[in-house]
Amino acid sequence: MSLARYVGIRVAQAIPTLVGAMLVMFILVRILPGDPARLIAGPEALEQDVQRIREQLGLNKPLYLQFVDYMSSILRGDFGTSIKYRTPVIDEIMARLPYTITLALAAEAIAVAIALPLGIYSAIKPRSKASYIASVLSLVGASTPIFWIGLIFIYVFAVSLRILPSSGADTPKHIILPAVTLALLLMGNLTRITRAAVMEALGSNHILTAVSKGLGSRVILARHVLRNAMIPIITIMGIQVGALLGGAVITETVFAWPGIGSLLIDSLFYRDYPLAQGIILFIVFVFIVINIITDV
Structure with a gap:
C-alpha cells in the first residue's frame, strides 16, 4: 500500500471520529449549569433583555438546529465569536x-x-x-x-x-x-x-x-x-x-x-x-x- 493511500484511509477513518467528538462536546458544553445570556446581561437584567441576548446567540433554537448551524459554520471555516472576549474564536x-x-x-x-x-x-x-x-x-x-x-x-x-x-x-x-x-x-x-x-x-x-x-x-x-x-x-x-x-x-x-x-x-x-x-x-x-x- 502506498503512503498516500494509507494516509488517505487514515484521514477518512478520522472524519467520523471528529464528527462524533464534535457532537459529544456540543452536547456536554450545553448541559453544564448556567446561562451565558444571563451572564452577559448581568444579574439585575430584565428577562426580556436576557431573552433578546439568547435570540442573538441562537440559544432559543432547538438543540439539533443549533448543532446544524454550528456544523455549517465549521464547514465554512467560521468557528464563531467568543461570548466573553467578543473576538473570533480562532484568534483567541x-x-x-x-x-x-x-x-x-x-x-x-x-x-x-x-x-x-x-x-x-x-x-x-x-x-x-x-x-x-x-x-x-x-x-x-x-x-x-x-x-x-x-x-x-x-x-x-x-x-x-x-x-x-x-x-x-x-x-x-x-x-x-x-x-x-x-x-x-x-x-x-x-x-x-x-x-x-x-x-x-x-x-x-x-x-x-x-x-x-x-x-x-x-x-x-x-x-x-x-x-x-x-x-x-x-x-x-x-x-x-x-x-x-x-x-x-x-x-x-x-x-x-x-x-x-x-x-x-x-x-x-x-x-x-x-x-x-x-x-x-x-x-x-x-x-x-x-x-x-x-x-x-
Missing part, C-alpha cells in the same frame, strides 16, 4: 497556542533527556539501581495526580524557598515549574516504553547474530538495538506531544500558564459555548493529526 486560540507549544516542547525535552537514557540503561542492566529507579518512576508517574505534584512544587520552590515563580509567563523562569511537573507525568510512561522496547530488541534473533559475529556492544546498541526500539518510543512521544499541544489543562490551570488548557477552563466557567467548542475541536483535531503522523 492562536493567541494562546504559542504558550502551549512552548510548554509542551519544554516538558517533552526534559522527559526525553531523562527517560530515554534511564530506560535504555535499565534494559541493559535489568538488576541495577537504574532499573529500580525506572520502575519507581513509572509507578509514580502513573499513580500521582498531576495537580498534587504541581501544588507541592509551588509550596517548596515558590512559597518556602522563593526561588521560582508560582504563576504567570513573563520570564523564562516561569516555565520551569510547569514544564518539570508535566515532564514527571511523561517520564513514567516513556521510561517504561523505552525499557520494554529495548529489552524486546535485545532478545531478537538478529541481535544474537550480531553478538555471535563479534560486534562490539556499542555498535550493536547503536546500529541494531536502538534502531528497532525507536519505533514504539517515537510513537509514544508523538502521542504525548499531541496531548500536550491540545492543552495541559490541569497544569496550565495550577500554574496560571496562559495556554489553551487554561483558556478552556476559563471558557467553561463563563459558559462561553463557541470558545469551549472551538478549543475542544482543536484538541481533538491535533490529537488525530499527531496520531496519523506517528503511524506513518
Whole structure:
C-alpha cells in the first residue's frame, strides 16, 4: 500500500471520529449549569433583555438546529465569536497556542533527556539501581495526580524557598515549574516504553547474530538495538506531544500558564459555548493529526 493511500484511509477513518467528538462536546458544553445570556446581561437584567441576548446567540433554537448551524459554520471555516472576549474564536486560540507549544516542547525535552537514557540503561542492566529507579518512576508517574505534584512544587520552590515563580509567563523562569511537573507525568510512561522496547530488541534473533559475529556492544546498541526500539518510543512521544499541544489543562490551570488548557477552563466557567467548542475541536483535531503522523 502506498503512503498516500494509507494516509488517505487514515484521514477518512478520522472524519467520523471528529464528527462524533464534535457532537459529544456540543452536547456536554450545553448541559453544564448556567446561562451565558444571563451572564452577559448581568444579574439585575430584565428577562426580556436576557431573552433578546439568547435570540442573538441562537440559544432559543432547538438543540439539533443549533448543532446544524454550528456544523455549517465549521464547514465554512467560521468557528464563531467568543461570548466573553467578543473576538473570533480562532484568534483567541492562536493567541494562546504559542504558550502551549512552548510548554509542551519544554516538558517533552526534559522527559526525553531523562527517560530515554534511564530506560535504555535499565534494559541493559535489568538488576541495577537504574532499573529500580525506572520502575519507581513509572509507578509514580502513573499513580500521582498531576495537580498534587504541581501544588507541592509551588509550596517548596515558590512559597518556602522563593526561588521560582508560582504563576504567570513573563520570564523564562516561569516555565520551569510547569514544564518539570508535566515532564514527571511523561517520564513514567516513556521510561517504561523505552525499557520494554529495548529489552524486546535485545532478545531478537538478529541481535544474537550480531553478538555471535563479534560486534562490539556499542555498535550493536547503536546500529541494531536502538534502531528497532525507536519505533514504539517515537510513537509514544508523538502521542504525548499531541496531548500536550491540545492543552495541559490541569497544569496550565495550577500554574496560571496562559495556554489553551487554561483558556478552556476559563471558557467553561463563563459558559462561553463557541470558545469551549472551538478549543475542544482543536484538541481533538491535533490529537488525530499527531496520531496519523506517528503511524506513518
